[in-house]
Amino acid sequence: MTAADFVPPDRSLEALRGAACDCRGCSLWEHATQTVFGEGAAHASLMLVGEQPGDVEDKEGEPFVGPAGRLLDRALEAAGIDREQTYITNAVKHFKWRPAGKRRLHQKPSTTEVVACRPWLVAEVEAVQPEVVVAMGATAARSAVGRPVKVTQERGQVVQSPEGWTVVPTVHPSSILRADDPSDREVQFDAFVRDLSAVPALLVRR
Numbered sequence: 001m002t003a004a005d006f007v008p009p010d011r012s013l014e015a016l017r018g019a020a021c022d023c024r025g026c027s028l029w030e031h032a033t034q035t036v037f038g039e040g041a042a043h044a045s046l047m048l049v050g051e052q053p054g055d056v057e058d059k060e061g062e063p064f065v066g067p068a069g070r071l072l073d074r075a076l077e078a079a080g081i082d083r084e085q086t087y088i089t090n091a092v093k094h095f096k097w098r099p100a101g102k103r104r105l106h107q108k109p110s111t112t113e114v115v116a117c118r119p120w121l122v123a124e125v126e127a128v129q130p131e132v133v134v135a136m137g138a139t140a141a142r143s144a145v146g147r148p149v150k151v152t153q154e155r156g157q158v159v160q161s162p163e164g165w166t167v168v169p170t171v172h173p174s175s176i177l178r179a180d181d182p183s184d185r186e187v188q189f190d191a192f193v194r195d196l197s198a199v200p201a202l203l204v205r206r
C-alpha cells in the first residue's frame with residue numbers, strides 16, 4: 001500500500017488535508033499523534049518541503065513550528081521571503097521516532113516510506129501549482145526530484161522533476177541546528193540564506 005490508496009477524487013487542498021488524516025499508506029501513522037499536512041497560501045508561488053514533522057509538529061499538527069521552524073523563519077526573513085506567502089509541507093507526513101528515555105528521537109524515514117508518502121506531495125503540488133519547490137535536505141529532495149539527490153553537490157541549483165516541477169534543493173534547517181559550534185552554525189546559516197535568496201528571482205507570479 002501507499003498513500004495513493006487514500007488520495008481522494010476531490011483534489012482540493014481541504015479535501016486532501018481531510019483524507020490525509022486517515023492515511024495508512026505506510027506504518028508510520030501507528031506511532032505518531034496525527035498526520036501533519038502542508039499549510040500556507042493555497043496558491044503560493046513558492047512551496048517549501050521538509051523531511052517529516054518533528055516532535056513539536058507531531059503534537060501541534062502543523063509543519064515547521066518547532067526549533068527547525070524557528071530557524072527557517074529567520075532564514076526566510078533574511079532572504080526576503082514572506083512565510084505567509086509560501087506553502088510549507090514535508091515529504092513524509094507522520095513523525096518517525098524512537099524512544100530514548102522520556103524523549104522521542106527523530107528517525108530518518110526510509111526510501112520506502114518516502115515513496116509511499118509521495119502521492120500526497122504530488123497532490124499538494126497539483127493543487128497549489130507553485131512555480132518553484134524548495135526541497136530542504138536529502139529526503140525532501142529525493143521526493144521532490146524523484147531520484148536520489150546529493151544536496152552538497154546540487155544545492156542552490158534548478159533541477160526538474162519528472163513531472164516538470166522546478167525544484168531547488170538546499171540543506172535542511174535541522175542540519176544547521178546540529179552544527180558543532182556557533183561559528184560553524186553561522187557559516188551554514190548564511191549558505192542556507194544564500195540558497196533561499198536566489199529563489200524570488202525565479203518567481204514570475206510573486
Ligand code: URA
Nearest residue numbers: 050051052054063064
Ligand atoms: N523538520 C522537518 O523536516 N519538518 C518539520 O515540519 C519540522 C522539522
Ligand code: SF4
Nearest residue numbers: 023025026093094117
Ligand atoms: Fe500515509 Fe505518509 Fe503517514 Fe505513511 S507517512 S501513513 S504514507 S501520510
